[in-house]
Amino acid sequence: MPDKTVKNPAAPTQAGGTSSVASTTPVDVAAGSKNTLNRRSYLKTAAVVASGAAALGMPAIAQAQNRTWKLKLQSNWTGIGIESQDRSAQLFIDRVKKMSGGRIEITNFNADVLLGIGETFRGVGTGVADLAVTAPIYHRGTVPVGEYLWAVPFFPFTNLEFYEYIYQFMGIKELWAAAYKPHNVAHLTYMCSDEWGAMVSTRPVAKYADFKGMKVRAFGIWADWLVHNGASIVTVPGGEVYTAIQTKILDAAAFGSPDAWAGMKMYEVCKYYLNPSVVPYDVVEVIMNLKTFNEMPPDLQEVMTSAARVMNLEISALTIPTDVRGRKKLAEGGMQTIMMPDDELTKAADWCWNKFVGLKGKDPNIDKVIEIYTQAKQTYKDYYGPKRLPG
Secondary structure, rough: OOOOOOOOOOOOHHHHHHOOOOOOOOOOOOOOOOOOOOOHHHHHHHHHHHHHHHOOOOOOHHHHHHOOEEEEEEOOOOOOOOOHHHHHHHHHHHHHHHOHHHHHHHHEEEOOOOOOOOHHHHHHHHHOOOEEEHHHHHHHOOOOOHHHHHHHOOOOOOOOHHHHHHHHHHHHHHHHHHHHHHOOOEEEEEEEEOOEOOEEEOOOOOOOHOOOOOEEEHHHHHHHHHOOOOOOOOOOHHHHHHHHHHOOOOOEOOOOOOOHHOOHHHHHHOEEEEEEOOEOOOOOEEEEEEHHHOOHHHHHHHHHHHHHHHHHHHHHHHHHHHHHHHHHHHOOOOEEEEEEHHHHHHHHHHHHHHHHOOOOOOOOHHHHHHHHHHHHHHHHHHHOOOOOOOO
């Protein structure tokens, strides 16, 4: 069901909203200087500003500054055995409390406790939850560009700094905020989750044509490619993949990292681990109710944005040791690795990219992402490829 549009939302700031809190910073300066206040001018100006604020808005400002904000966080992947998700969520909660001096207290709700994964975006917009760690793929029905902000198979997102460049300096951050604003949702940050698309399977797969007749959990363009090869797509929540394979609802699945698969004990029901991942990092996100964000004073808005940004670094780092341990556990459990041949990967990569750029003209936001990713793909090739002078 589409989200309800919130009419006349506040204008966006860094994370998608502005505060209505008026500034009480003195603006007069000492005679003869544009940038320096002397003591007499400062005290005189401060007294005028203070009296005006008291008359016009000081109670509201004080209420915003002194209020303790108790926020509900719906994490879509905590509590299901993914160590990096559990640890990064707790570090985020602790950091927000410390940075805010105790003025923001966050309570985490594990996967599906407060909102189901498909309800999360709308639930944050309507205030059922104040915050969420989720993925834009899950609200592609409401915000179509979300699917491509999440992942395009084989797009060369192989490290954090490359996507940071795309996000900060090529327009993705602004596009994200604008797409979410009509739904009363603020985008706080993207996060590099770990690899998505290193699949588990009950059958050996030596080439993509081997997916013919298999029931597979997959999303987006990758699902389209598997259907092109004869698979049928079955949609189940990530936390239910084990049961779905055990009961033969699924034959194979793309969902999470080695850490996730090991935590879910997938080696008990699947013998094969299909590599490499078609998405080296999938992009997840931290979102917040826009109205709540706008009501916060500017310093607390910055706390929320900055703490979320640090969370991105932490979860990216945590996936390294947890995935190392996850791969070991999968092997010890009897799972075998199958490496897809290079020619098969090249064929799939070309098909998926052509499918992506073929979407041009269907949605202005998708058109913008196609433009940005096309430029970024060339930049990646020029920088990370053989480092020679252009000729």
